[in-house]
Amino acid sequence: xxxxxxxxxxxxxxxxxxxxxxxxxxxxxxxxxxxxxxxxxxxxxxxxxxxxxxxxxxxxxxxxxxxxxxxxxxxxxxxxxxxxxxxxxxxxxxxxxxxxxxxxxxxxxxxxxxxxxxxxxxxxxxxxxxxxxxxxxxxxxxxxxxxxxxxxxxxxxxxxxxxxxxxxxxxxxxxxxxxxxxxxxxxxxxxxxxxxxxxxxxxxxxxxxxxxxxxxxxxxxxxxxxxxxxxxxxxxxxxxxxxxxxxxxxxxxxxxxxxxxxxxxxxxxxxxxxxxxxxxxxxxxxxxxxxxxxxxxxxxxxxxxxxxxxxxxxxxxxxxxxxxxxxxxxxxxxxxxxxxxxxxxxxxxxxxxxxxxxxxxxxxxxxxxxxxxxxxxxxxxxxxxxxxxxxxxxxxxxxxxxxxxxxxxxxxxxxxxxxxxxxxxxxxxxxxxxxxxxxxxxxxxxxxxxxxx
Amino acid sequence: xxxxxxxxxxxxxxxxxxxxxxxxxxxxxxxxxxxxxxxxxxxxxxxxxxxxxxxxxxxxxxxxxxxxxxxxxxxxxxxxxxxxxxxxxxxxxxxxxxxxxxxxxxxxxxxxxxxxxxxxxxxxxxxxxxxxxxxxxxxxxxxxxxxxxxxxxxxxxxxxxxxxxxxxxxxxxxx
Numbered sequence: 340x341x342x343x344x345x346x347x348x349x350x351x352x353x354x355x356x357x358x359x360x361x362x363x364x365x366x367x368x369x370x371x372x373x374x375x376x377x378x379x380x381x382x383x384x385x386x387x388x389x390x391x392x393x394x395x396x397x398x399x400x401x402x403x404x405x406x407x408x409x410x411x412x413x414x415x416x417x418x419x420x421x422x423x424x425x426x427x428x429x430x431x432x433x434x435x436x437x438x439x440x441x442x443x444x445x446x447x448x449x450x451x452x453x454x455x456x457x458x459x460x461x462x463x464x465x466x467x468x469x470x471x472x473x474x475x476x477x478x479x480x481x482x483x484x485x486x487x488x489x490x491x492x493x494x495x496x497x498x499x500x501x502x503x504x505x506x507x508x509x510x511x512x513x514x515x516x517x518x519x520x521x522x523x524x525x526x527x528x529x530x531x532x533x534x535x536x537x538x539x540x541x542x543x544x545x546x547x548x549x550x551x552x553x554x555x556x557x558x559x560x561x562x563x564x565x566x567x568x569x570x571x572x573x574x575x576x577x578x579x580x581x582x583x584x585x586x587x588x589x590x591x592x593x594x595x596x597x598x599x600x601x602x603x604x605x606x607x608x609x610x611x612x613x614x615x616x617x618x619x620x621x622x623x624x625x626x627x628x629x630x631x632x633x634x635x636x637x638x639x640x641x642x643x644x645x646x647x648x649x650x651x652x653x654x655x656x657x658x659x660x661x662x663x664x665x666x667x668x669x670x671x672x673x674x675x676x677x678x679x680x681x682x683x684x685x686x687x688x689x690x691x692x693x694x695x696x697x698x699x700x701x702x703x704x705x706x707x708x709x710x711x712x713x714x715x716x717x718x719x720x721x722x723x724x725x726x727x728x729x730x731x732x733x734x735x736x737x738x739x740x741x742x743x744x745x746x747x748x749x750x751x752x753x754x755x756x757x758x759x760x761x762x763x764x765x766x767x768x769x770x771x772x773x774x775x776x777x778x779x780x781x782x783x784x785x786x787x788x789x790x791x792x
Numbered sequence: 793x794x795x796x797x798x799x800x801x802x803x804x805x806x807x808x809x810x811x812x813x814x815x816x817x818x819x820x821x822x823x824x825x826x827x828x829x830x831x832x833x834x835x836x837x838x839x840x841x842x843x844x845x846x847x848x849x850x851x852x853x854x855x856x857x858x859x860x861x862x863x864x865x866x867x868x869x870x871x872x873x874x875x876x877x878x879x880x881x882x883x884x885x886x887x888x889x890x891x892x893x894x895x896x897x898x899x900x901x902x903x904x905x906x907x908x909x910x911x912x913x914x915x916x917x918x919x920x921x922x923x924x925x926x927x928x929x930x931x932x933x934x935x936x937x938x939x940x941x942x943x944x945x946x947x948x949x950x951x952x953x954x955x956x957x958x959x960x961x962x963x964x965x966x967x
Contacts, residue, residue, distance in 0.1 A: 445845040445854075445956065539859030542843055544958035569880035574871055659867035660874070682957065687859070706863050707871070712841075712963035714875050717883035720961045 345784040352378050362779045364772040367743035374549040374730035379782075380678035386781050387647050388413035392496075392503040392516045394649040394672055395419045395429060397686065399500060399536035405448040405463055411674055411682075412504055417492055418442050419502065422464040423450060427497070429504045430465050430489035441489075446540070452489070465489040499528035500535070501670075509786065519758035520596040520645065526631045527641060527653055527668065531622045533691035535668060538702055541684045544711040548723035549730065550648050550681040551778075553673035556719065557642050557650035558597035558774050559589045561765030562744065567718045576657040576664070576708070578603055578639065587640075587765030588755055595646030595777025597770025598759075600638045611636045613666040614655040616697050619690060630756035644770070646777055648673040656715075658704040665697070667705040679727050685710050742775070744768040793939050795908060800899040810899050810910055810937060813944040818892035821966050826873040829966070830866075834938055834947040839864040841951035841967065855952055861963055862951070883964045890965050891917045896932075906939040907947065914951075918965055927960040929953060933967065 350358045358379070361370035373379050395410045396419050407420035409432055416432040418441065432442050439456040451468065452461045460469040467484040470477070492504040496513035498521065503513050510516070517524065528535050556563065561584035564577075571577040580603075587601040603609050612623055612635055624632055640654040650673065655666040671685040687705045689698045709716045729735050745767030755761030762769045799806035813832075820829040833839075841862040842855040864872070876884050896913040903909075912933050917926040936948035951967045 444847050447848060447851075540843065540845055540856055542859060542861065542958070543956070544960065544962075546961040548961075566880070567882065570875050570878040570882075573878050573880065574875055576871065659865075659871040661867045703863055703868075706860055707868050710861065711958050711960070712862050714872065717962040717964045718881070721883045724961055 346787045347783055348785045349783045350382055352376070358382070358782050359779065362775050363739075364742075364776040364779070367741065367746050367768065367772060368739040369742050369775055370739050371730040371736045374551060374727055375678050377678050380675070382782055383675070384413050386784070387778065388506075388675070390505075390507040390510055390781065391647055392494075392505045392510070392513050393647075394645070394670070395495075395502045395504050397500050397535075397537050397670075397688070398427070398497060398502060400446075400540070401427070403448065405450055406446070407442065407449070407463070408446045409442050409444070412492065412506060414676070416440070417504065418452070418489075419504075420463050423462070424464060426464070427495060427502055428465060429492040429495055429502075431492075433490070434459055435467065435487045435489065459487075461489050465491055499524050501528070516594055517645075518593045518596070520592050520594075520598065522631070522758050523590070523598050523643070526627060526635055527651065528688075530626050530631075530635065531619050531690040531692050532626070535688040536691045538687050538689045538698060541686045542710045543682060543684050545676070545680065545682050546720050546724060547680050548720070548727040549679055550673035550675040552723035552726055553650060553671075553681070553683070554644045554646075554648055554774060555771050556723070557652065558644040559591075559599055559642075559768060559770035561585065561587055561589070561599060561601060561642070563719075563722070567722060568715050570718070571656075571708075571714060574714075575660050576714075578607060578609075580604060580607065583607065584640070584765045588752065589762045589765065589767050589770050590755075590757065590759040591762075591770045591773035592759040593777075595774045596644065597773055598643030598651075599641065599765065599770070600634055601640035601642070601765055602637050603639050609639050610655070610664075613638055613641070613653060614664055615666055615690070616694060619693060622692065634757060644774065646774060648675070652709065656704055656708050658700070658707050662700075665700045665704045667701040667708075669705055669709050679731065683711075742768045742771055793942050795901060795905065795939065797901055800901065800908060802898075806908070807897075807899055810908065810944065811897055813937065814894050814897060814910070814912055817946070818894050822890050822892055824887055826876060826966075830869055830873055832944075832946055833866065833869065834940065834945045835866055837864070837866050837869065837946060838948045839869065839946075840949070841953065841963075844953060844956045846956050853952070854956070861953075861958070862967075883962050886921065888918050888920045888965055892967075893917075902936055902938075904938075908937050910935040910937055914967060916965070916967060918960070929955070929960070929967065931967075 361373050393412045401421040404421055404423050407418050410419050417429045418432045419429045421427050434454040436459050439454050441452045458471040462468045465488045467487045493508040494505040564584040565581040572581045583603045584601050586603050587599050589599045642652045644650045651670050653668045655664045657664040668688040674682040676682050689701055749762050749767050752761045752763040840860050843859045845854045847854045875881050893915040894912050898911050900909045916929040919926045931953040934950045937944045938947040
């Protein structure tokens, strides 16, 4: 696919305020307005969600031909399906005749999608294969079936088994979009033989908060651990020094991606490789290069956010006050459903080659700490809901958020062995500023149309 | 206590004691007496709430075998309750207000001599802060109650909710 040709066009909101005036990443001021404004939300749907790569699911969710799940891209439902030919595709979940929703389940397996309204039937590769009583109803050869197939998502691609879709046929490739993040994705998703696989379907829950609070937090907010998650320190299921998350590197990457590697103070003993079972260490050392392996070896937590709205957390925690800590991996989507609401989808992943008992321990640790009942996640939601609530007031909107952490006093670490801009502290907002910078660049740009000079 | 099938029917003596247990349990939860509630659980309590998916009728009710909202034992329930006693438990401080409406209670003999299987419908209203619209959860609980020294205790609970997407921002309450 070609490079998107974007030209800079600032957008002026109905009250005369320009979008570019709402975000100042150089100095670290972000307007509250972008977290609640309806026009901003609509512009995001247009300039971000219909133009970037969006996470659809993982290959391990649809392992067999005919398997399909329903997912959403920029507010429109799509069918993510593995065809009879084993090719993964995605289509608008809508019959071409009258728009009836074809798949009304969360998952199923089928060779053909049959519309409940008039019976138009599509193969699971999207081709319209049968129109009932076609000749009598429409006349001979009046319907060219080849032009009435399901609307395909313009681009589909996978990386490390993760399936992404893009409505924009002119957008850069997934490979280019991920860029240097791939080096870190390998560290998380490809470190063991066979990589990671999902363990069960995603949990889904609705939160009256703007999606960007989730993206912001997972991009690089290690600062909130001391207060938001202090209860877990008291319980002993988090490291004992709540300031442990300061000992980290925060990495800003191009295209608004951010990832963090949190270690812990030097005097804190921590198991290597996030506490993954020793049986997996030879695989890790085989599958990763020495720099990647060392970074993983020293990590206790790896939070991050893949632009725009896909976050990850690979972390070692305890599932209760008696058990030894065990690591787990979760990927989550902050699906925007309105300027002040989102639906969170949260997947639990585990190493395919890990011992069975470990998989179950990791799973329990995940459910009890993250997800809607998670003792960590509960408190994050509380924050983002109230922050969203205060973003809509006109008085409040006069006072931008402070995203200045790290500006002027924290130098990049040029010795960091991985790609991207690495800041040697968990207490910086570099990746967040990178997220908003990319957000702004998309919000203030448009495709050059063929007609323009 | 001697568990007899006839006494487990609606109106039977054992049935009445089971209803009393469930009402008492709901009352403790709604008054925030979680420690006392935990005392009504056996040491080997198995407490879970699978997620639910919309699937075709032929595929069954859609409760997942591989993913849960809650998957708890005594240690994790203890952990959750200790957390609520922390002054940093933001999601539950100020606390949620819950109302557990328990109904349609039916009991049967269990797999063991000292156990009974109990099913009860639930509607749980939950509000927080100044939110005038409650979170509303409904479903059925499939329980195993065990007679320990002539007192009922909760040994197993499977909470089968009626929703797929959770219409609440957190599940910081018990069912």
